[in-house]
Structures are given as C-alpha cells and as structure tokens.
Amino acid sequence: MNDLASRRPSGPVSVSAAYRRLLGYLKPHKGAFALGILGGAVYAASTASFAWLAKRFGDGTFTHPNPRMVLLIPIALVIIFIGRGIGSFTQTYFMGYVGRSIVKRLRSEVFRSVLDLPASFFDRTSTGALLSRLTYNSEQVGHACTSSVVIMVRAALTVVGVIFWMFWFNWQLALISLATGPLAGWLVSVVNQRFRRYGRRIQDSMGDVTRIAKESFEAPRLVKVYEAQPHLRAQFESVNEHNRRSFMRLILTRGLANPIVQLVTALGGAVVLGMAIRDTVDGQMSPGDLLGFFTALTSIAQPLRELVGVSDPLQQGIAAAESLFELIDEPGEPRGGGYTTGRVRGDVEFRNVTFSYPQGKAAALRNVSLAVPAGSSLAIVGRSGSGKSTLVSLLPRFYEPDTGAILIDGRDIREYELASLRQQIAVVSQDVTLFDDTIRNNIAFGREVPESDLLRVAEAAHVLEFTADLPGGLDAMVGEGGVLLSGGQRQRISIARALLKNAPILILDEATSALDTESERHIQAALAQLVRNRTTFVVAHRLSTVEQADRIVVLGAGEPVESGTHAQLLAREGRYAQLYRMQFAD
Numbered sequence: 020m021n022d023l024a025s026r027r028p029s030g031p032v033s034v035s036a037a038y039r040r041l042l043g044y045l046k047p048h049k050g051a052f053a054l055g056i057l058g059g060a061v062y063a064a065s066t067a068s069f070a071w072l073a074k075r076f077g078d079g080t081f082t083h084p085n086p087r088m089v090l091l092i093p094i095a096l097v098i099i100f101i102g103r104g105i106g107s108f109t110q111t112y113f114m115g116y117v118g119r120s121i122v123k124r125l126r127s128e129v130f131r132s133v134l135d136l137p138a139s140f141f142d143r144t145s146t147g148a149l150l151s152r153l154t155y156n157s158e159q160v161g162h163a164c165t166s167s168v169v170i171m172v173r174a175a176l177t178v179v180g181v182i183f184w185m186f187w188f189n190w191q192l193a194l195i196s197l198a199t200g201p202l203a204g205w206l207v208s209v210v211n212q213r214f215r216r217y218g219r220r221i222q223d224s225m226g227d228v229t230r231i232a233k234e235s236f237e238a239p240r241l242v243k244v245y246e247a248q249p250h251l252r253a254q255f256e257s258v259n260e261h262n263r264r265s266f267m268r269l270i271l272t273r274g275l276a277n278p279i280v281q282l283v284t285a286l287g288g289a290v291v292l293g294m295a296i297r298d299t300v301d302g303q304m305s306p307g308d309l310l311g312f313f314t315a316l317t318s319i320a321q322p323l324r325e326l327v328g329v330s331d332p333l334q335q336g337i338a339a340a341e342s343l344f345e346l347i348d349e350p351g352e353p354r355g356g357g358y359t360t361g362r363v364r365g366d367v368e369f370r371n372v373t374f375s376y377p378q379g380k381a382a383a384l385r386n387v388s389l390a391v392p393a394g395s396s397l398a399i400v401g402r403s404g405s406g407k408s409t410l411v412s413l414l415p416r417f418y419e420p421d422t423g424a425i426l427i428d429g430r431d432i433r434e435y436e437l438a439s440l441r442q443q444i445a446v447v448s449q450d451v452t453l454f455d456d457t458i459r460n461n462i463a464f465g466r467e468v469p470e471s472d473l474l475r476v477a478e479a480a481h482v483l484e485f486t487a488d489l490p491g492g493l494d495a496m497v498g499e500g501g502v503l504l505s506g507g508q509r510q511r512i513s514i515a516r517a518l519l520k521n522a523p524i525l526i527l528d529e530a531t532s533a534l535d536t537e538s539e540r541h542i543q544a545a546l547a548q549l550v551r552n553r554t555t556f557v558v559a560h561r562l563s564t565v566e567q568a569d570r571i572v573v574l575g576a577g578e579p580v581e582s583g584t585h586a587q588l589l590a591r592e593g594r595y596a597q598l599y600r601m602q603f604a605d
C-alpha cells in the first residue's frame with residue numbers, strides 16, 4: 020500500500036508555512052475568532068477561580084468561622100458556573116462559525132483549483148483520493164483551526180490562572196511544582212511529531228479507501244458479471260486494514276501520551292502536596308491556603324490533559340492543510356496568449372507535431388502535418404491505439420505538443436486565450452459523460468439558451484425521438500453518468516450538446532459508434548448539414564461514416580501513412596483500401 024500512499028507528490032509546503040497560511044484563513048473572521056477565544060478565557064477564569072473559592076471556604080469555615088459563608092459560598096459557586104456557561108457557549112458558537120467558514124472556503128478553493136488543472140493531472144491522480152481530500156481533510160483543518168485552538172487557549176489560560184493561585188497561596192511550593200514543567204513540555208513535543216506523521220498517513224489511507232470504494236460502486240454491473248467481488252473485497256480489505264493500522268498507531272500514541280504526562284504531573288504533585296501538608300501541620304500555612312492550593316493542584320490535571328490531547332487534532336489539521344495547499348498551489352492550465360476572437364474562420368493546420376504522454380514510452384504522435392481548410396472535413400482512421408483521439412485532443416489544448424505547432428486561422432493556438440480557443444471547438448468524445456441532471460440541462464450544460472434552439476438541436480440529434488416516450492420528456496433525469504439511458508441515447512445527447520454549441524470547429528470522436536445503422540443514417544444527415552460550414556474532424560472505425568469526408572487520413576502508430584479522398588485512397592490500393600475491403604467483405 021505504500022506505493023499508493025506515496026503516489027501523491029510531496030509538496031514544498033512546509034509546516035510553518037502551513038501555519039502562517041492558515042492564519043490568513045482566520046483573518047477575515049478576526050472578530051468571531053476573538054470572541055471565541057474570549058469565551059475560552061472566561062471559561063478558564065471561572066475554572067481557575069474554584070481555587071479561590073476553596074480558600075475562602077477553608078478560611079471562612081475552619082480558620083475564622085463566618086456564618087455569612089452559608090450563603091456566600093453557594094452563591095459564588097452558582098456565579099462561577101454561570102460565567103463558565105456563558106464562556107462555554109460563546110466559545111462553541113463563535114469558533115463553530117469560524118470553523119465552518121474555513122471549511123467552506125478551503126473546499127471552494129480546492130474545487131476551483133482542481134477544475135482548472137490540466138488533463139494530465141487527472142491522468143495521474145485518482146478522483147477518489149481527491150474526493151477524500153475535499154471532504155475529510157478539509158474537515159480536519161476546520162477542526163484544528165477552531166476547537167483545537169480554543170481548547171489550547173482555554174487550557175493554557177486555565178493552567179496560568181491556577182498557577183497564579185498556587186503562587187498566591189505558597190510561592191515556594193508553586194516553584195517546586197513548576198519544575199516538572201519542562202519534562203512535560205518535552206514529552207508533548209515528541210508526541211506532536213508523531214501525531215503529525217500518523218495524521219498524514221491516515222489521510223493518505225482515507226484517500227485509498229475512498230478511491231477503491233468509488234471505483235467499485237461506480238461499476239456494479241462490471242463487478243457482477245466478472246465476479247470481481249472477491250478481488251475488490253481483498254483490495255478494500257487491504258486499504259481498510261492499512262487505514263486501521265495507521266489509526267491504531269495514532270491511538271497508541273494518544274493513549275500513552277496522556278497517562279505518561281499525568282504520571283509525571285502526579286509525581287510532582289504528590290511531593291508538593293506532602294510538603295504543603297507538612298507546612299500546614301507546622302502552622303506555616305492556613306487551612307484555607309492548603310485547601311486552595313490543593314484545589315489548584317488538582318484542577319491543573321484536566322487542562323494539562325487537554326493540552327496534550329489537543330495536539331493530535333491540531334497536528335492532523337496541519338498535515339491536512341498541507342495536502343490541501345498542495346492542491347490549491349498545483350499549477351493550473353496555461354492561460355494561453357492574449358489573443359481573443361469572437362469566431363474563427365476555421366483553418367486548422369498541424370505542423371510537424373510530435374507528442375508523447377508523460378507516462379508513455381513511445382510517442383503517441385510523430386511528425387504529424389495536416390492542413391484542414393476552413394469548412395472542410397477531415398476523417399481520421401486507423402487501428403485502435405494509433406493516436407486518433409490523441410490527435411484531436413491537442414486542438415483544445417488538453418495536452419501540449421512536444422514539438423511542432425498547431426495553427427488555427429494561421430495563428431498558433433498558444434497565442435489564443437485558452438477560453439477563447441475552446442469557444443471555437445465543440446467535441447463529441449468517444450466516452451460520453453453525462454451529469455446526474457435532466458436531459459435538458461445535459462444539453463444546455465449550464466448555458467442559458469432559448470427553448471427553440473434547444474428543441475432544434477434535440478430534434479436534429481434525434482433526442483426528441485426517445486424523450487417523447489419518457490415521463491418528463493426533456494426534463495427526465497438521466498441518472499448518474501446517464502445510467503437510465505441507453506448508450507445510443509447518451510450519444511445523441513452528447514451530439515445535441517455539440518450542435519448547440521454551434522462552434523466553427525467540430526470534433527466527432529466515434530460520435531455515432533453506439534447507434535444502430537438507421538439512427539446513424541438519420542444523424543449523419545443532421546451532421547452533414549451541420550458540417551457544411553464548419554471545420555470538422557471525424558474519427559470513426561466504421562468507414563461508411565467517413566466516405567463523405569473531404570479528406571481522409573490514415574494513422575499508423577501515430578504517423579499519417581496515407582491521405583486523400585475516399586476514391587483516391589481506394590484507387591491507391593493501400594492501407595485504406597485494405598481496411599475498407601475487410602469491412603465490406605460481404
């Protein structure tokens with residue numbers, strides 16, 4: 020599992036930088052944060068005043084018995100608790116507010132950043148791990164920034180308050196008590212380091228758990244028909260176990276840290292208490308002071324425990340913040356040049372383009388030179404894996420060529436502003452992606468469009484043909500990934516989407532592969548109309564759909580091996596003619 024955990028690039032975000040950056044997230048909520056801290060301080064002051072109450076109680080009852088104490092002590096007790104209650108509420112509410120705001124902002128920032136990451140990022144990152152970071156890690160950051168901070172402040176203030184009373188009652192003994200401080204501090208820092216390390220491991224393993232679960236749940240039919248359950252169970256068991264083990268290390272540290280710190284405190288406390296009792300017996304200390312001192316000494320244990328316990332979520336939060344900042348800092352796609360245009364004519368030229376995928380060994384495209392005049396169509400054929408989809412994916416700059424250039428209207432596509440470039444291109448890709456929404460929204464895809472336009476493209480792409488039978492028509496839901504529709508229906512929605520975009524350059528990558536011959540013929544007719552004044556790239560295995568193209572290029576292992584019109588290529592008796600004959604052997 021280690022290879023899974025280490026798959027994430029370890030970023031340059033250092034721990035102290037993460038702290039400083041988190042402060043920036045707190046800044047807009049200074050007021051609420053301060054109120055939260057104030058609440059914690061009130062709580063701490065109330066807790067520390069128990070020692071004072073104990074002294075008054077001791078003095079008023081044993082040393083100088085005072086009948087007014089009958090009323091005063093209970094009233095003081097109630098007041099202290101009211102103070103503590105107000106402090107507790109203020110702290111919970113305002114810190115909760117700050118925490119939720121930070122979680123929200125972090126999520127938005129991560130989401131926004133990830134949307135803009137280049138296609139190659141998604142090739143090497145699992146979406147499950149991304150989801151886990153977006154949900155689980157951001158929660159941890161929110162927790163660390165707020166509850167952990169307030170607990171820390173509150174506990175530290177309580178300790179300070181209590182120590183103040185100890186000095187007040189007997190400074191020599193207080194000094195002796197404090198001698199155990201450095202030892203406890205050293206212990207806490209050792210524990211902190213471990214918490215941070217384990218925190219990061221747990222977050223990684225959470226990512227693995229999400230990833231495997233997501234992949235398995237997304238393909239239930241595949242899993243069933245190939246009886247992949249045992250395999251997936253084993254895989255899940257492995258990451259789940261890794262997650263448990265990482266957690267157990269954390270729990271072990273957490274479990275040990277507390278008793279050890281407490282034991283150190285108790286040993287110191289025992290010595291001090293012995294001395295205090297001796298002083299009282301000797302008459303150097305009043306019973307009130309002893310009672311106060313004793314109360315202070317015992318009430319220091321709880322905040323000390325909190326101080327140790329809080330470092331766990333705090334360190335996990337820091338680790339989580341680091342991983343989120345890495346995502347936020349991940350460089351997005353190049354914005355492109357400064358050139359923007361309303362609508363290009365559509366001359367496209369590939370000039371000696373060579374491209375290899377970052378992970379790929381061999382180049383996926385080699386020395387591809389092609390010119391597609393505006394308004395004409397180019398069909399790309401070739402064996403599976405010959406680079407057809409890769410070729411068309413370079414046009415919207417999903418990937419950058421290693422060498423060579425691609426030009427639209429004689430201008431390098433890198434000179435176009437990215438958004439402007441992509442406005443010029445509509446794509447019907449090989450794997451149709453639909454969102455869990457209505458058919459209408461999947462076609463319009465977030466754009467405001469007149470109903471008449473929507474109906475026109477739905478008609479042309481033969482979407483209306485099947486929506487007529489659906490309850491809800493165009494407003495029927497498609498299900499996650501479009502599961503409620505057939506493959507061909509999904510493809511038709513995807514075609515309608517591209518028609519609606521009405522872009523001067525159209526890419527059809529196996530756009531009609533899932534359609535039966537009759538539907539295909541109908542849609543071909545619609546496409547033929549559409550293609551008329553657009554530059555079109557058609558990728559198809561079925562050669563019957565490419566015959567009409569103005570030009571056909573045959574790719575072989577990333578290189579164009581033949582090109583010409585259907586008739587020319589048949590006459591040449593080369594690769595194309597061979598492919599064609601195989602398909603129409605009958």
Ligand SMILES: Nc1ncnc2c1ncn2[C@@H]1O[C@H](COP(=O)(O)OP(=O)(O)OP(=O)(O)O)[C@@H](O)[C@H]1O
Pocket residue numbers: 142376377378379383401402403404405406407408409410449
């Ligand atoms: N995202 C990717 N990362 C790495 N390599 C890839 C990626 N996509 C494709 N490849 C590789 O690039 C080569 C060309 O793939 P491409 O998808 O362009 O083929 P194709 O001609 O479209 O095939 P098909 O007809 O099966 O769709 C293949 O060898 C493939 O393994």
Ligand SMILES: [Mg+2]
Pocket residue numbers: 407408409449528
């Ligand atoms: Mg392909």
